[in-house]
Amino acid sequence: MSLKEKLVSSFLAFELDSDINSPVHDIRSKSIKKFEKIGFPDRKNEFWKYTPIKKVLNEDLTIFKKKRHLIDFEKVKDFFLGGIESYKIILIDGVYDPLWSNTTHEGADICILSSVLEKEKYSEVISKYFNTLIDKNESFSLLNSSFSKEGAYIHIPKNLELDKPVEIIHINSGCESSLMLQPRNLIILEKGSKAQIVESHYSLGEKNSISKGSKANHNDPVTNTLTEIHVEENANLDYYKIQNDLETTSIIDNTYIDQKKNSVASCHTFSFGGNIVRNNLNFYQNGSNINSILKGITILGSNQHTDHHTLVHHASPNCESHQEYKGIYNDKSTGVFNGKVLVDKIAQKINAFQQNNNILIGDHSSVNTKPQLEIFADDVKCSHGCTIGQLDNSALYYLKTRGIPEKEAKGLLTYAFANNVLENVKMQVLKTKIKKIIANKIGVSLGFEL
């Protein structure tokens, strides 16, 4: 049985467990039908040309976990931002972990999606926002919608500035072999509200889990995650994704962000590891004076592969978008950047900026980068640029004349190249955490405290 067949037949069992009267039952059923029709994409599909996703979609993936696993606090806390208070939604193998989470219903709703989907009092919100943004021809979005049940639900009411950041942490316990998970987040920022959200993915691998007696499993999990974000008028959102996972873990992330007038939304994607990681990040601008910021740092090694497909749909006049993605590729790692900017005829006077810079360190590393601009308005400013190269020799020489040895000088330049993207990160603890990961990935001592 192929994975697709396995998923389709598992859907029946999945819905047996679910409430068939729930408002999302219809969505799930329609989604699985459509998914069954179109299946998984292969590389003949232009959208997936450079990412051999089928490689990780094997029929051995486990759809339903067998049992619940607990993880030692010492292990979990390593994944926290630390140093500041935060709301936390922690999912272990796709299941909510109330022990280490910190949710709220005071002021804002910060909780799990499953509880919201089942409750009558949320039905209005769900019908207004849930599953309204997704690309209904995209396989993984359809698949996620079919199994959409658990994940984060964040609803910030009008004019509230959230007092602390929210952390959404996905942990793969490694206790079960090769799980395929379908986490689903729904985030709503009402008019004039403000929030900062950090979402991260981690796997523990067999030897790290405390579950005794479990045999060493072959573990190549795949997480197919989907996030819908609604940013209403004058609202302000900073979203950060940390993908720093084991080399066996693959992630497919579809994120859809809808912005209304005068809103500002940023999404930083930090891709530091995994087997195959695919990010489809979609911004829709529906209103004037919107600002969308998309930033990314990718640092890979060994045979890792990361693919960033971004879309900014300028559907309204007088808006801005800024994209800046940087990639550092070691060993045989590979990367893709495809930045699509779509400017509707009515979207006059917009300013869309896009930049993708890459450094290839490994002799066998490679990157495919492609700006894709479709502009139907005539009074706009759209700029794009991409570079693929090595470290700047004149900069290297400059550092060496100051007594910094070649290896350290290269490390410092690589750090500087990536670090430059962090300029707009307002959350200091996160900034420091990312800087430390970057320094660690580069693998040389930098000679200063981070």
Added chain:
Amino acid sequence: MLKIENLHVSIEGKEILKGVTLEVKKGEIHAIMGPNGSGKSTLSSVIAGNEDYEVTKGNIFFNDENIEDLSAEERAHKGIFMSFQYPVEIPGITVTNFIKTAINSNLKARGEKDMPANEMLKKIREKASLLEIDSRFLSRSLNEGFSGGEKKRNEIFQMAMLEPTLAILDETDSGLDIDALRIVASGVNKLKNKDNATVVITHYQRLLDHIIPDYVHVLQDGKIVKSGDKNLALQLEERGYDWL
């Protein structure tokens, strides 16, 4: 301290220096002047260890050691410093973090421990004030968006931090207004002592009003054609290089 013997240097097969001989002793300030294209910057680059240049003949000794095969960083560890005519912009790393890395790299190469953080901070403050550098400047990205004057001041600040025994100042006065020139020159003078030496490379005489050289050499077409004291610079200013 520095002894250059019959130095011939080429870049991409083209001979730039055609037999330069020069000796700089500790405590001295030498000025090397010359028209554009005479090989001044080549001379400074080859002393600092730029690998783009090929020494085809002759020797460079630093404290009686032939340094030809040493890398740029090894020369720095031995106490050679070059102030760049065009300092490189490095976004993403602050002036402070850059200098910390440089200091600790040099200490490590000499088998010493990292400088304690408080000592480092104290030294940074002290040297920054010497060059009238604002503390906000220190947390900016290295040379990024700096004015010409800020870049040169930053070079001399690095020199002050690293305390080299031989400093080569390559066209340090270019791009400086008169106030910046005064600050930079006064910094260089304050750093001068009986155990270190300075080589000032310049096209114009004006820097030498502030940094008074013991010797002036004229480099023309890859050779030192004339040497003298500070009065030679004044004569050149008056009569131009054609006079020689």
